[in-house]
Amino acid sequence: MTDKQKRWLGFIYRVMTPVKQRMDNLGLQKKLMMGIFVPILIAFLIIGGMLFVSVGPFLSIRALGSNSLKELGSASVRESAASLNKLGEQIIQGQAESVAKQIGIYLESHPGLSGALLVNDPRLREIAVQRVGKTGYTAVHNKKGVNYFHVNPQIVGTDLHGLANKLPDFVKVLDAGLHRAAGGYYDWKDVDGKVRQKYMFSVPVEEANLVVAATTYIDEFGKPADAILGKVGQMQDTYAARYRNRFLFFLAIVLVDLGVLLGIIYVYSASVVRPIRHLSEVADQISMGDLDVTVDVEGEGEVARLGQSIDRMRTSVKTAMERLENRRGPVVVRK
Numbered sequence: 001m002t003d004k005q006k007r008w009l010g011f012i013y014r015v016m017t018p019v020k021q022r023m024d025n026l027g028l029q030k031k032l033m034m035g036i037f038v039p040i041l042i043a044f045l046i047i048g049g050m051l052f053v054s055v056g057p058f059l060s061i062r063a064l065g066s067n068s069l070k071e072l073g074s075a076s077v078r079e080s081a082a083s084l085n086k087l088g089e090q091i092i093q094g095q096a097e098s099v100a101k102q103i104g105i106y107l108e109s110h111p112g113l114s115g116a117l118l119v120n121d122p123r124l125r126e127i128a129v130q131r132v133g134k135t136g137y138t139a140v141h142n143k144k145g146v147n148y149f150h151v152n153p154q155i156v157g158t159d160l161h162g163l164a165n166k167l168p169d170f171v172k173v174l175d176a177g178l179h180r181a182a183g184g185y186y187d188w189k190d191v192d193g194k195v196r197q198k199y200m201f202s203v204p205v206e207e208a209n210l211v212v213a214a215t216t217y218i219d220e221f222g223k224p225a226d227a228i229l230g231k232v233g234q235m236q237d238t239y240a241a242r243y244r245n246r247f248l249f250f251l252a253i254v255l256v257d258l259g260v261l262l263g264i265i266y267v268y269s270a271s272v273v274r275p276i277r278h279l280s281e282v283a284d285q286i287s288m289g290d291l292d293v294t295v296d297v298e299g300e301g302e303v304a305r306l307g308q309s310i311d312r313m314r315t316s317v318k319t320a321m322e323r324l325e326n327r328r329g330p331v332v333v334r335k
Contacts, residue, residue, distance in 0.1 A: 076232065081222045088216075091221070092199055092201050096203045096212050096213065099128065103140070107207075125149050128149035128212070129151050136214065137150075138212055139151065140212055141174075145178065169184070170188075177203070177204075182202055183199065185199050188217070196219060295308075
């Protein structure tokens with residue numbers, strides 16, 4: 001045995017010795033009550049801990065349920081948001097392709113439309129600038145990145161590559177779609193300073209030096225996911241409220257059960273100890289010379305047999321005393 005183990009054993013011995021001495025000083029009834037009630041109390045504490053108390057990496061059953069609900073909600077929101085964003089990408093792409101086809105058809109029906117005539121054509125502008133989603137739009141630029149049609153008139157006629165310092169990701173998406181259909185994400189800073197993510201898809205117009213770009217905030221399509229997240233939050237709040245109510249109800253039931261058990265244990269221990277106390281009193285009376293005392297113990301158990309043994313002892317002693325007195329005869333008092 002190592003020194004460390006010896007020290008631990010010594011510590012346990014020093015702690016348990018006073019406890020053992022206190023237990024030895026307790027009466028039989030208190031020992032019975034503690035011997036029955038304490039294990040039941042410990043069992044209740046263990047069960048309650050498993051249900052409601054989390055310690056370090058060990059999670060309670062309640063915590064497992066709560067975490068599972070949170071993980072399920074988060075997973076649902078992530079999957080819903082991803083699906084809605086994918087749907088948003090398809091909508092943006094479809095709008096870009098639709099406007100590109102409309103412009104191609106319009107140019108075929110208006111041969112020779114180019115240069116200033118093309119840029120100033122009001123009908124072509126109506127076709128080129130259309131709404132995408134709630135706040136998005138389509139725009140048209142040539143294959144060098146110079147804008148022809150835009151919802152913001154100040155952008156018309158400018159080279160979009162001039163935004164490279166301010167919006168480098170936007171320019172990357174722009175360049176990717178100058179000669180082929182392509183899309184991508186970029187960050188856009190609103191007037192209020194909030195940065196939101198946009199998605200843009202570009203489609204070149206066949207047989208023309210034009211590219212249609214459709215763009216909008218991608219989170220417009222994820223609004224239902226936010227609603228799901230709010231619903232999950234409400235479910236979590238409802239679950240937490242129900243947990244608190246159930247915990248208080250469970251605690252009340254435990255306290256009532258422990259009170260009832262304590263009462264039952266007290267009555268049971270008293271029924272065990274009462275005849276023993278009675279026999280102890282009978283033995284004391286016999287030792288003081290009272291041989292007419294009555295041993296009142298009923299039943300067939302060990303205590304009853306002990307009572308019968310004491311009663312036989314009392315009878316035997318009383319008979320022996322009577323025989324001794326008879327042998328001595330009457331006492332003569334001399335004057």
